[in-house]
Amino acid sequence: MAENNAAPESIQVVNVPKRRRGSSMAKRNAIAGILWTLPFTIGFVAFMLVPIFESAYMAFSNVTIDITHHSYVKEFIGLKNFDYILNVDPMYKRQLFESLGNMGLQIVAVLIFSYFVAFLLNQEFKGRAFVRAVFFLPVILSSGILVNLDTQNSLLKDMTQLIKESNNAASRITGVLEDVLASGNGQISDLMQTIFDLVNSVYDIAIASGIQIIIFLSGLQTIPASMYEASKMEGCTGWESFWKITFPMTSSLIIVNVVYSIIDFCTRSDNVVMSQVKATMLQKMDYGQTSAMAWLYFAFIGVIVALVTFIISKWVYYYE
């Protein structure tokens, strides 16, 4: 023991000649760090910070293009743009609230669906690689313009409908069930109706949850198997180990997925508000109104993201 203790002291005694000129390791590392991240700093300042302030200013001003001077003029008009889009524009207000409502529903559904599928795909069974490949296919199929065109395409929808109807027996059973549970009025049947609507739009949900499945799956795979073993030895059932181990261990990913889903929903090309914003810009050429529309939408989204993150982070469990 004594020998071991003495060893570090003897090292400390050795006098390392101090470098007078040049900089310390920490300083050089700091410079390196700044240099590595320099592209982002430049990009952020030039293409994010400047446009953010500019478009925020545009939202409160009337923008006119001056062709002769090759520039644009911003004239401050206060809240007139917001007044216009909220009180004069017939579409915007309705679209805004509809889109927010849809978002809430869809995100809850996507979360439950992707968690469930990730749980299934984490189990051992034959053909798992193939099933995984199919489930991640929406990452390609639902990106960019494709999802927009898919929702517009009534021909393909009719075909899907036909195939659905040809499975008579199944649709009759669910139809009767739907009639029984969702008939009448009152909150329960409204809730049932909402759930049935969600079940009927399971394709939209499946196609929107490719990345979320991957994220949950990666979380499930990082749970050490020894935890399950220990709980099994103590007599834990599968149901209990799910709620006591699996769910808390993956709870931090729920925030990631909620935020990702919200952003994905906002920026998808079939989002009504966003396509309206884009149309205002490219057809009407009213840049002030465009900014006002986009900022109002983003303000709502920002508040929702902040609220949801705050609420969920209260009961998220961090293992480390």
Add this chain to the structure above:
Amino acid sequence: MSKEKEIKLDTKMSYWERNRLSHGYLLRKSIRKWSISIFRAVLLFGLCFLIVQPLLNKLSVSFMQENDLYDSTIISIPRHFTTENYKLVAELIEYKSALLNTTWVSLLSSFLQIVSCTMIGYGFARYKFPLKNLLFACVMLTIIIPPQTIMSSLYLHFQFFDFVDFFGIFKLITGKSITQVSLIGNGVAYFMLAATGMALRSGLYIFMLRQYFRGVPKELEEAAYVDGCGKIRTFIQIMLPDARPMLTSVFLFSLVWQWTDNFYSTLFFRKITLLTTHLGTIPEKLLIRSGTNTPPATAYGQMMTATGMLITIAPLLILYMFAQKGFVESLSQTGIKM
């Protein structure tokens, strides 16, 4: 001694004998196991079918003739098999040149994106420097702010872009600008965004790569530094080769999302025909081509759109078939956490 005997007997006993010895537990357990796996198989088959079905629908529609669409006895197998649709659509969206353009645009922008994002991610993961947390919060901000919010300003910014007099100080003094150029049509603007980590979902890639580099043990680099390896050489020779699966995955994602993107491509690639630019306007193109005032039947236009979508994503599907592992496996290894 008796225990050994039992085990020996066990291997020779039939299933039912063993079941009897366990008082029915074995049977119950295997029934449960089988029913779970059957239930899972049915469920997964259904869900897989659900996801693949639109693709199959498009495939079957694309081989139909127009009158097959109105025949109610035909659901998914075309009676008059034809490849005419493909020829027509390829002509309408200028498939050959569009494919070529999309390929080089996607490759170039994904390449720029991956280079910049890897550097930035590595810088965030490994070095401590002042205001690092603030800067990383900015990365998160770029993920959260939808590009649509700033698009009007960005668009005008690039429309009247100035390399020399970037913040317009010179212009403020003299009243006019000499070095102003429009970068909108040819995509230069977008490549500038990609090189500075501000393009489509760049924030997400920075986040993923930072997460990955944080997981790599520091000892690797320390050993290299001790041996006298410089910072850049350590990064290229030690870090990059190990990160290859992750980089492949990010590259593939970036390629695919760039390929199908139509937000940035309609904004910044006006003069370059990409696959996605004409996809939404196929019915109008059909109208122009017919030379009459009557628009083509909705179903016909949509059949063509479906065919167009199919040939747009065909290269991606082929890529996905071969590089499926690259998409998924490495991403699930990073352990994305917040």
